[in-house]
Structure formats: structure tokens, C-alpha cells
Amino acid sequence: MEYVHINPAKLNGKINVPSSKSICHRAIICASLGDGVSNLENISFSRDIYATCNAVENLGVKIYRGKSNLTVKGNPRLTVKNPYINCGQSGSTLRFLVPIAAAIDEKIIFTGGGKLIDRPLDVYYDIFDNQKIYYKNFNGKLPLILKGKLKPGDYEVRGDISSQFITGLLFVLPILDGDSSVNLTTALESRPYVDITLDVLKKFGIKVCEDGLKRYVVRGRQKYESSDYRVEGDFSQAAFWLVMGALGNGIVCCGLKKDSLQGDRMIVDILKKMGVKVKWTGNSLIAMPSDRIYGSTIDASQCPDLVPVLAALASVSCGTTEIKNAGRLRIKESDRLKAISSELNKIGGHVLEKEDGLLIRGRERLAGGEVDSWDDHRIAMSLASVSSRCLNPMTIKGAECVKKSYPGFWKDFMILGGNIL
CATH class of the missing domain: 3.65.10.10 (Enolpyruvate transferase domain)
Known part of the structure; x- marks a missing residue:
């Protein structure tokens, strides 16, 4: 689909997070x-x-x-x-x-x-x-x-x-x-x-x-062994649902590993710091409705993939958020600092693009309107994550780009109550 048209709606439910x-x-x-x-x-x-x-x-x-x-x-x-x-x-x-x-x-x-x-x-x-x-x-x-x-x-x-x-x-x-x-x-x-x-x-x-x-020391002439291996859930994909759960009526993300080595597991601590109610139940992570979400200072050096969705959340939070040490995002699928700041500002956000980060002044609501994915899966999904806080429908151009990492994203979005017109 080239476009998705989203009518603002609070999401709720349980989702199996795609594997990492x-x-x-x-x-x-x-x-x-x-x-x-x-x-x-x-x-x-x-x-x-x-x-x-x-x-x-x-x-x-x-x-x-x-x-x-x-x-x-x-x-x-x-x-x-x-x-x-x-x-x-x-x-x-x-x-x-x-x-x-x-x-x-x-x-x-x-x-x-x-x-x-x-x-x-x-x-x-x-x-x-x-x-x-x-x-x-x-x-x-x-x-x-x-x-x-x-x-x-x-x-x-x-x-x-x-x-x-x-x-x-x-x-x-x-x-x-x-x-x-x-x-x-x-x-x-x-x-x-x-x-x-x-x-x-x-x-x-x-x-x-x-x-x-x-320094990493590697002995040569080693042999790879065959193995049976189960891949754990992806925290970078869970991040979108956690944000939507906090802004909506709560979402349970299943299939995650609490002691994961994934750097994007930092989403849990960052959300808690911002006032989001998050808790573990076995291998499920629950983001509960959170009335007051606050701005914060976020060091993105170890979790760059989280920046777009955290910027989106910050745009509808109380106070100011500074995201720093994120300069490498300029050479991803898009210049993600420019992409997310440009698109959030189009729909009423207040985002200042800096050389290696973002400065975001939160607002209670965004206006909605048409945005562009920049052919970048994380930009498209991040924009969708704040659609419930828009006063008017949101139209995302280039929505098919989610196939790069999460082909079933829009289907899951609707299963959780997302209203795609």
C-alpha cells in the first residue's frame, strides 16, 4: 500500500513481537x-x-x-x-x-x-x-x-x-x-x-x-558447528507497541527476553524514566495507559534505532526532551534526524534538529495531516505510534516500506484497534 489513512484511536490488546x-x-x-x-x-x-x-x-x-x-x-x-x-x-x-x-x-x-x-x-x-x-x-x-x-x-x-x-x-x-x-x-x-x-x-x-x-582476539582455523537456535523477540519492534500502549489503553508485548543482550532493551528504562507504566510478566512486557509522560534527556549512542519512536513519544509528552549522540542516524535508511523532525513538525510537533540529536518540546496533541515515510520503515512506524494523539486523521505516504523489517505491521496495528480508513 502506498498510503495508509489512520483515524485517531487508542490501541489495546496483546501482540506477539516479531523476532529480532x-x-x-x-x-x-x-x-x-x-x-x-x-x-x-x-x-x-x-x-x-x-x-x-x-x-x-x-x-x-x-x-x-x-x-x-x-x-x-x-x-x-x-x-x-x-x-x-x-x-x-x-x-x-x-x-x-x-x-x-x-x-x-x-x-x-x-x-x-x-x-x-x-x-x-x-x-x-x-x-x-x-x-x-x-x-x-x-x-x-x-x-x-x-x-x-x-x-x-x-x-x-x-x-x-x-x-x-x-x-x-x-x-x-x-x-x-x-x-x-x-x-x-x-x-x-x-x-x-x-x-x-x-x-x-x-x-x-x-x-x-x-x-x-x-580489543578482540580471534584464534584462526576454528570451525562453525551446526546448532538448533530459537530467535528471541525484537525490542526495537516492541518499542512501537509499548509507546502505543502508553498513549492508548495498554498493550502486552509477548515473546521478549528480560535478560536480553539487545541494546534496545533500554526502551524499558527510558520509558520508565519518562513516566510510562511498564512491567514484566514472564516473557511479556506490558505498557499501561500513562496519563502524564514527561520529557527526558536520552543518550542514543547505544540504542540508535529507538530514536524515531522516542522522538514521536516526546512530541506528545510534558516538557522538553533532548536526544543526543545520535549523529550516526544520518546515514541510515534515511537521514533519520531530519526525517522524523520534519514529519513531526508537519503535524504540529515542535522538534528542533541539531547536528547530532534532537530537541523536542512536547505538546498535548498533534494536529494530524499528511506525512512522508522517507521510504524508511522506522519513520513510518514511529509516526503511526502517535496517531492516537492527533486531532485529525494522519495519512502516511510510502507506508509499504515497513516490509523491510515488519511486513505484518499494519495488520497488527488494526488487530490492536488501529483504525485505518
């Missing part, structure tokens, strides 16, 4: 590198997850898809069946698989669409230059042509651009024919994503030693 997209990517890649069959359960199929599945199949991996599961017959030798790997708009697919492809020593061509074409890969290009691995791009953009043989060694990598580069290296270094290390030259932002990587690697038999906060 971040963990799904990692489990599929680890299973693909294993020598045997892995069974992955609780898979939520989105465009990004399909992109990773298709990519590893091009590298000789066999995948059998069920309704909500995958059976993966790994191929640790990685044979190129199709050199053209289309990553769609998935940054994880691209950045996780580029270093793996660089270890195969066959010509591989990475393509993609949307903003992914422009997403920086300079961290890898520096490594390829140092190791004299052939690559070619088009003025720094995709497609990327790659052919080389990645060597073990000591890798110097910035930690403040994207944790995806560190994860990509941690996938491939264990299977090289010598020991390696990843040495961070800056502080690591989005550290929880690397923690997730280490946890999934461990489940598939790979050992990585974390030496302090800025």
Missing part, C-alpha cells in the same frame, strides 16, 4: 558457515532477512524455508554459485557478508537499492588497500566488485562509525588460517550489537576473546 532482526541475520550467517544442518526457529521473514538468505544461497548454502523457521545446510567451504549478491536495502547483509566474500578469492559483485547504495564501506576499503585485495566501486557507491583473499592479522578499526564492521570481521576471522585481532581505535558505539554477535558465535562453536574494551 539483528539476531536473525547473525544466526543465518553462522549456520551457513557450519558443517551440518542447523534449525532456526521463530524467524520473522522481512525483506532484510530474505536478502541475507538469498545472499548466502548464492555462496553455496542450502536453505529450506518454513512458515516461521529455517533449515540451513551450511557450506564452510563457500562456493560461489552466483557472483551477484543483491542486498536490497539491508546494511547488515552488505556489511556482514563483504568480509566473508573477501575470504573466498573469487569475483563477487554486491548490489543494493535505496540509501544502501550510498552507505559507507570505507572501513573495509582501508583493509583491502592494506592487503592489496582488488575491489572496485562507483564513486564510493554500489555496486562493489570484489576479488581477493583476506589474510589473518591485526586489524585497526574505528568503533564509532558502525558496529556492523566489527561484526563482519568477527564472522570471518575465525575461519582464516591464522590468528587475528580487532583493535578499536575509538570508543565503540552500539556495543550491544557486538555483544549479540559474540553470543551467537558462541552458540555456533566459535570463541572470541574480548581483551578489555577495545
Whole structure:
């Protein structure tokens, strides 16, 4: 659907939260590198997850898809069946698989669409230059042509651009024919994503030693083991429903893990700080109707994906909210700082865009009206999350972009009482 027209309504009910997209990517890649069959359960199929599945199949991996599961017959030798790997708009697919492809020593061509074409890969290009691995791009953009043989060694990598580069290296270094290390030259932002990587690697038999906060030591010649693995619920997707529950009549989010390593579990503490009534019941997280929600200061360095929905919530809260350390959001599927501030302001919000964050003065109600998703799934879902606080209907242009991460979002929205005209 190109547009959704939402009549303001308070949502209520129970929802099974989709599985973590971040963990799904990692489990599929680890299973693909294993020598045997892995069974992955609780898979939520989105465009990004399909992109990773298709990519590893091009590298000789066999995948059998069920309704909500995958059976993966790994191929640790990685044979190129199709050199053209289309990553769609998935940054994880691209950045996780580029270093793996660089270890195969066959010509591989990475393509993609949307903003992914422009997403920086300079961290890898520096490594390829140092190791004299052939690559070619088009003025720094995709497609990327790659052919080389990645060597073990000591890798110097910035930690403040994207944790995806560190994860990509941690996938491939264990299977090289010598020991390696990843040495961070800056502080690591989005550290929880690397923690997730280490946890999934461990489940598939790979050992990585974390030496302090800025060094990872990786023994070479390791072998990935096949594994049966169940993916937990996604806190970044739950965040939309938690906000809608707080602004509505309460929503129960099922399938979450209380002690999860996901950085976006911070949504619980942030919401509580803002006055939202949130509580755990087993593996379910409940957001109850909250009459008074207050502005707050939010450090987004470890939870960047939460910024759009928190900005939306802040726009209908009491007082002022400052979101800081969010500059990396400018190179996501959209410039998310500009996108969410522009669209909230269109419907009556008061959001000031700063270089690396947002300053938001809350209002009791928004006016409603037409907004644009910027072809960004998180922008579309964040705008929908405050539709109940609009005086008039909200029309979201480009609503189909939710298929990137959550194809069933609009269906679930209506099941919980959302009124799509």
C-alpha cells in the first residue's frame, strides 16, 4: 500500500513481537558457515532477512524455508554459485557478508537499492588497500566488485562509525588460517550489537576473546558447528507497541527476553524514566495507559534505532526532551534526524534538529495531516505510534516500506484497534 489513512484511536490488546532482526541475520550467517544442518526457529521473514538468505544461497548454502523457521545446510567451504549478491536495502547483509566474500578469492559483485547504495564501506576499503585485495566501486557507491583473499592479522578499526564492521570481521576471522585481532581505535558505539554477535558465535562453536574494551582476539582455523537456535523477540519492534500502549489503553508485548543482550532493551528504562507504566510478566512486557509522560534527556549512542519512536513519544509528552549522540542516524535508511523532525513538525510537533540529536518540546496533541515515510520503515512506524494523539486523521505516504523489517505491521496495528480508513 502506498498510503495508509489512520483515524485517531487508542490501541489495546496483546501482540506477539516479531523476532529480532539483528539476531536473525547473525544466526543465518553462522549456520551457513557450519558443517551440518542447523534449525532456526521463530524467524520473522522481512525483506532484510530474505536478502541475507538469498545472499548466502548464492555462496553455496542450502536453505529450506518454513512458515516461521529455517533449515540451513551450511557450506564452510563457500562456493560461489552466483557472483551477484543483491542486498536490497539491508546494511547488515552488505556489511556482514563483504568480509566473508573477501575470504573466498573469487569475483563477487554486491548490489543494493535505496540509501544502501550510498552507505559507507570505507572501513573495509582501508583493509583491502592494506592487503592489496582488488575491489572496485562507483564513486564510493554500489555496486562493489570484489576479488581477493583476506589474510589473518591485526586489524585497526574505528568503533564509532558502525558496529556492523566489527561484526563482519568477527564472522570471518575465525575461519582464516591464522590468528587475528580487532583493535578499536575509538570508543565503540552500539556495543550491544557486538555483544549479540559474540553470543551467537558462541552458540555456533566459535570463541572470541574480548581483551578489555577495545580489543578482540580471534584464534584462526576454528570451525562453525551446526546448532538448533530459537530467535528471541525484537525490542526495537516492541518499542512501537509499548509507546502505543502508553498513549492508548495498554498493550502486552509477548515473546521478549528480560535478560536480553539487545541494546534496545533500554526502551524499558527510558520509558520508565519518562513516566510510562511498564512491567514484566514472564516473557511479556506490558505498557499501561500513562496519563502524564514527561520529557527526558536520552543518550542514543547505544540504542540508535529507538530514536524515531522516542522522538514521536516526546512530541506528545510534558516538557522538553533532548536526544543526543545520535549523529550516526544520518546515514541510515534515511537521514533519520531530519526525517522524523520534519514529519513531526508537519503535524504540529515542535522538534528542533541539531547536528547530532534532537530537541523536542512536547505538546498535548498533534494536529494530524499528511506525512512522508522517507521510504524508511522506522519513520513510518514511529509516526503511526502517535496517531492516537492527533486531532485529525494522519495519512502516511510510502507506508509499504515497513516490509523491510515488519511486513505484518499494519495488520497488527488494526488487530490492536488501529483504525485505518
